[in-house]
Amino acid sequence: AHGSLTVDRQLVEAVSQRSAESRALRAEAATYREGLLVQATEVLTTQDRARALLAEAEAAATRQRAQQQSRTRQETAAAETSTLSSFRVQLDAVSATVTAALTPAQTARTRAAARDQGPVLALLVAAGSGYPQGYARTGQTVAGDATWYGPGFVGSPTASGAPYDPELLTCAHKTLPLGTVLHVTRGVLAVNCLVNDRGPYVGARVLDLSRAGSRALAYDGVAQVVAEVLAPA
Numbered sequence: 001a002h003g004s005l006t007v008d009r010q011l012v013e014a015v016s017q018r019s020a021e022s023r024a025l026r027a028e029a030a031t032y033r034e035g036l037l038v039q040a041t042e043v044l045t046t047q048d049r050a051r052a053l054l055a056e057a058e059a060a061a062t063r064q065r066a067q068q069q070s071r072t073r074q075e076t077a078a079a080e081t082s083t084l085s086s087f088r089v090q091l092d093a094v095s096a097t098v099t100a101a102l103t104p105a106q107t108a109r110t111r112a113a114a115r116d117q118g119p120v121l122a123l124l125v126a127a128g129s130g131y132p133q134g135y136a137r138t139g140q141t142v143a144g145d146a147t148w149y150g151p152g153f154v155g156s157p158t159a160s161g162a163p164y165d166p167e168l169l170t171c172a173h174k175t176l177p178l179g180t181v182l183h184v185t186r187g188v189l190a191v192n193c194l195v196n197d198r199g200p201y202v203g204a205r206v207l208d209l210s211r212a213g214s215r216a217l218a219y220d221g222v223a224q225v226v227a228e229v230l231a232p233a
Helices: 002-067 071-102 108-127 211-216
Strands: 135-148 170-172 181-186 189-197 207-209 223-232
Touching: 002 071, 002 211, 108 189, 135 181, 135 211, 181 207, 189 207, 189 211, 207 211
Parallel strands: 135 207, 170 189
Antiparallel strands: 135 223, 170 207, 181 189, 181 223
16 A cells, blocks of 8 residues: 555656646746737738738729720739739738747647638638628628727637637627628728627627728727628528
8 A cells, every 4th residue: 555655646746747847838838929929919010001001002003904095004004913912912821820820729629610711711802892602691780889809819719719810801799600701881891701709898899800800991999880690692
């Protein structure tokens, strides 16, 4: 019995040491992530400015194409639009890289959630301000104040399991089923978002949009929006 007690004590000591090492590693990882977050915030802030300039350039190129009559000039303007689109793709890739770097743990659930929502998000991007292909209006609406996620949430797991990427068209709602698609409008502006998180839990706010969503609706801070619930047709 004495020998068994000795083994048990050794086991307890070993487990305690491993637990202490795990806590130390978690604390070290948290500190490292905080440092990365400062750098990521700077990168994303710079990206915001770049995307604003890119939107202005794309609008100018569109106006130029509409005004120019000759085929050669139209082809030149089309080439410029294609170049601007490639810049947007590069900015999205940077955002995805930053998100992956700030995700606490890349688990099977995290990867599966991100993979599963990918096709729907692609449809929402392709739809622009219109209604996404394959979805129909249900008549159900949500109206009220909307906010948006700040850089401090980048990489944090959403309720769906996928990490928050500010450049994906996602949003948080308190009760709508995860996977619900919303057509969100603010005045004449509109964007489609996928509900993949819970919140916001401040006052009577009804939606928390990604940065990409708030940018499409041209607001910072809080804005009045109307969101239509869509369903697969």
